[in-house]
Amino acid sequence: MGEETGTKRCRGKVLTFRPRGAPELDPFDVINVPLLQLVPTLKPEELEESIKRAEAVVFTSVTGVEVVKEKVPSVFNLIKGKNVIAIGPKTAQALREVGLEAIVPKEFTSEGLVELLRNYNSIVAVRSSKGSKELRERLGNKLKEVIAYETLRLKRKEVAELLNEVDAVVVSSAEIARALIESLEEAGVDPSKALSETEIVVIGPFAAKPLEELGIRFHLAEEATFEGVKRKLIEILCNK
The missing domain is CATH 3.40.50.10090 (Rossmann fold)
Structure with missing residues (x-):
């Protein structure tokens, strides 16, 4: 899949963890694994x-x-x-x-x-x-x-394998960040190492705190919305 954005071509798979279903992040394919129960x-x-x-x-x-x-x-x-x-x-x-x-x-x-x-x-x-x-x-x-x-928070071991299949991960709350870290630990994977090998986009500074505590690098959306997340994904994934 792909879409022209200016002179750039966008493509890729993105992993999200929202409890209420996948956000719209067109032109990217979204895999959503809920890590929270409300x-x-x-x-x-x-x-x-x-x-x-x-x-x-x-x-x-x-x-x-x-x-x-x-x-x-x-x-x-x-x-x-x-x-x-x-x-x-x-x-x-x-x-x-x-x-x-x-x-x-x-x-x-x-x-x-x-x-x-x-x-x-x-x-x-x-x-x-x-x-x-x-x-x-x-x-x-x-x-x-x-x-x-x-x-x-839910612990989903399959997240560890999915990290190998996607181009980027979206973290949209601090609780999701914590659940992601716990899911990787449950799967016997070092979160710092596993998350350092993929691009991470975070929706806002509060959501980023659990990642910062482990020294995990990430991209911060300039606007704390999924539209802001999409723009950041386009910035880092398009025309790679």
Whole structure:
């Protein structure tokens, strides 16, 4: 397979690990092996009471929006009239589909969210149990976190073999990075050595931390979205 991009020709296979299925990374072939299991834990009463008192409501993932939609869709009516913030454009689109227009920070990261939220005094964040600590540490008592889902890491030995079949690997969260490292260890493979032999694209600086701890080199997407990941893949894989 291949596609012309300017004067370059793109081709290759990319390995991803998203729990909700493969991202669209055309023109590349994507192999997706989920390394996380998402378990809804949302308490509707807690969310409703928190939103009533909140000035701003934050969604840090599309999954959070989907869990609320499934478990307590009436909450979206409560949110109308509040300041609604989404971590990035995909989450904003998911909110738009349930009738909410969201503000998106300039940087689609926890740090970008902090900068946007500084001026609010009462904030509810609908998020994963394994979300970045940065919101809690920087916003303090202004922030009420409502955990929408637990994230469980999976160990998939087949990842070790798949690394030999692809041209690049995409890491889209710190938990995925940890699950990838644990999967390679489970297969009896040294993660540092195995991952040094392929190209790795990471969606954002927080997702990169487990790799940095092992001294594993990687390419950081310039924008923390899968569109940013795709542009970085094109940069490193096209016309090789």
